[in-house]
Amino acid sequence: YVLDETKTLKSKQQQMILDYLLEIGEPVEMSLLVEESGFSKNAVMTLLQNNVLGCEEKEYLYEEETTVPKSSFPPFSAEQEAVYRELSFDQHRVYLLFGVTGSGKTEVYMKWIDDVLKKGKTALLLVPEIALTPQITKLFKARFQSDVAIMHSRLSVFEKYSAWKKIIDEQVKIVIGARSAVFAPLKNLGIIIIDEAHEKTYRQENSPRYDAKELAVKRGKTHACPVVFGSATPDIVDYYRAKKQEYTLLRLPHRIGNQPLPTCHIVSMTEELKQKNNSVFSSLLQEKLKTCYRKKEQAILFLNRRGYASFVMCRNCGKVLLCPHCDSSLTYHVGNVLKCHHCGYRQNNVSVCPSCGSDKIRYVGSGTQKVLEEIERLLPEATVLRVDLDTTKTKADYDAAFEQFHRHQADILVGTQMIAKGLDFLNVTLVGIVNADLALHYPSYDATATAFNLIEQVAGRCGRGKKEGEVIIQTYSPDHYVIQLSAKHDYEAFYQKEIAVRKWTHMPPFSKAYCIYLSSSDRQVAYQEAQHVLYTLKKQGGKCLILGPAEALPFKQADKYRYTVQIQTEDERVLDQLKEIYPLYQNNQAVDIKIVRM
Known part of the structure; x- marks a missing residue:
């Protein structure tokens, strides 16, 4: 002026x-x-x-450019009404809301939050993936208008500051976000809701390390408010605690309007190979995709692996192209590029083997790029969207992709786990799980639970409108109990099998299990320090089982060699001993240490 x-x-x-x-x-x-x-x-x-x-x-604060038309609360089903009335706002308690996909959990969340706001309090809703925030935020803004703030790591600095300032100044009463939103400076909290509470993404493994679920429970105690864990496939430990009445169990066993859960078909890919079908799609999935497109309905194809081919190998000498910085294979991506999904290293593709000079190069396995290529070949007229970390790098990318599919501007959605949960598209009648075995055979005690959850969650994306849904589960292990029970949507039977195995192996919830990672650019130093940690823990005593040192997976990552020491215990004193290990390495430049709860 x-x-x-x-x-x-x-x-x-x-x-x-x-x-x-x-x-x-x-x-x-x-x-x-x-x-x-x-x-x-x-x-x-x-x-x-x-x-x-x-x-x-x-000071200027970020404001949304678009407004959402206000919506009203729909009438509840008898099951929703019963669950809604069972929650008490007058004391701290942890509730486990076990509701099948499409059972109306989100509407119950919103009604609880509406009650909290009427009492002059605030509410916090956590979701496991940033990709879920656009759709759920749109629902909440339609119901609560400008009373909603979003918090997650993909926001710009300006957007983060604006959200934080509005929360501090009490201009908003509801915060929705990924795990970091658990730190939102809300005053007078009336309820905390963790949606899809079975997801591991609520844990942050890098510094600062924390478990958003545990922090939510602690905040709930501080504010004397209820904490709700919602899931269609509850975490085994959470369900065990609910059965032991440590948590209050709430159930929504049926979909809204008694709409049936999707029909699942298991396809043996071994049999497909015998029939000379080398496509990533079984004959049944190809037929169902064509029918779905002809009916002007939408389909989702799920494969939890990005890129084009899992690895590149020489058919002459058998050499697999590896990352020079990691103990892992390079993934082939469209554009003639090889990438490491662990450290980010990239290089141009090779036309001849660097070991023997042969030009017999083979691309093995499939990623989302290959699925996209094959669906475009099968249905050239269809509009196909691909959603993975390579295509959605910003908040705007997420918003645009899901809005496009929601408006039926695309017929088929291809993606990784970011499309497997929480999304609600009423015109989706077909889901194809391209390779159900990827999570199933991972070397982890909870691999079976992860696989069951993924299959059940992605299956739940279809048949949510008036039309019934179908799911094609492609697998090389068609008789595995995880595949069979997920196809029947039988979580209870899966839980009984899983809890028996965990009791026998003394894994959570029958113990607390931790993994100590020690890494160094010097392999010998990493091993010696792992041995030292092992010796220190054994010397301290305490009732526990200690395993290791063993090579981590992957053993070499970003030019560092990694060893693990695993601990299983019920003795709280052992946990205090673990805390004492950190200071030993605080000023050690040669070795990094990380303690992760299993």
């Missing part, structure tokens, strides 16, 4: 700036004055220094 219009100005540009501001007659943002009006920033700064112009800072 103008302070003194009487001063003599030295340049024509300075006079033009002064005339421009006098003509407008009101203050102008610096960025608009320089960028849009085309004036020199130096000329503006000179006028400020000479007190011809004045400048003051003003």
Whole structure:
């Protein structure tokens, strides 16, 4: 703004700036004055220094450009009404809401939150994936309008600050976000809800390490408010605690309107190979995709592996192309690029084997890029969207992709686990699980639970409208109990099998299990320090089972060799001993240590 219009100005540009501001007659943002009006920033700064112009800072907060039409609460089913009334707002308690996919859990969440707001309190809702925030935020803004703030790591600094400031100033009462939103500075919390509470993404393994579920329970105690874990496939430990009445169990066993759960078909890919079908799609899935497209319905194809081919090998000598910095194979991506999904290393593809010079290069396995290529070959007229970490790098990418599919501007959605949960598309009648074995055979005690959850969650994306859904589960292990029980949507039977195995192996919930990772650029140093940790723990005593040291998976990652020591215990003193290990390595530049709860 103008302070003194009487001063003599030295340049024509300075006079033009002064005339421009006098003509407008009101203050102008610096960025608009320089960028849009085309004036020199130096000329503006000179006028400020000479007190011809004045400048003051003003705080601007991010505001959504679009408004969402207000919606009202639909009538509850008898099951929703019973669950809604069972929650008590007057004390801290942990509830486990076990509701099948499409049972209306989100509507119950919103009704609970509405009650909390009427009491003058605030609410926190956590979701496991950033990809889920656009759709659920849209639902909440339609119901609660401007009373909602979003918090997650993909927001710009300006958006993060604006959300934080609005929360601090109590301009919003509801916060929705991924795990980091558990730190939202909400006052007078009335309820905390963890949606899809079975997901491991609520744990942050990198520093600062925390478990958002545990922090939510602690915040719930502090504010004397209920904490709700919601899931269609509860975490085994959570369900065990609910059965032991440590948590209050709430159930929604049926879909809204008694809509049936999707029919699942198990396809043996071994049999497909015997029938000379080398496609990533079984004959049945190809037929169902064509029918779905012909009926103008939508389909989802799920494969939890990005890229084009899992690895590249020489058929002459058997060499597999490995990352020079990691003990893992390079993944082939469209664009003739090889990438490491562990450290980010990339290089151009090879036409001849670097070991033997042969040109017999083979691309093995499938990723989302290959699935996209094959579906475009099968249905060239269809519009196909691919959603994975390579295609959705920003918040805008997420929003645009899911809005496009929601508006039926695409017929088929291909993606990784970010499309496997929480999304609600009423016109999706077909889900194809391209390779159900990927999670099943991972070397982890909870691999079976992870596989069951993924299959059941992605299956739940279809048949959510008036039309029934179908799921094609492609597998090389068709008789495995995880495949069979997920196809029947029988969580209870799966839980009974899983809990028996965990009791026999003394894994959670029958113990607390931790894995200590020690890594160093020197392999020998990493091993020696792992041995030292093992010796220290055994020397301290305590009732526990200690295993290791063993090579971690992958053994080499980002030029560091990794060893693990695993601990299973029920003795709380052992956990205190674990805390004492960290200071031993605080100033050790040669070794990194990380303790992860299993």
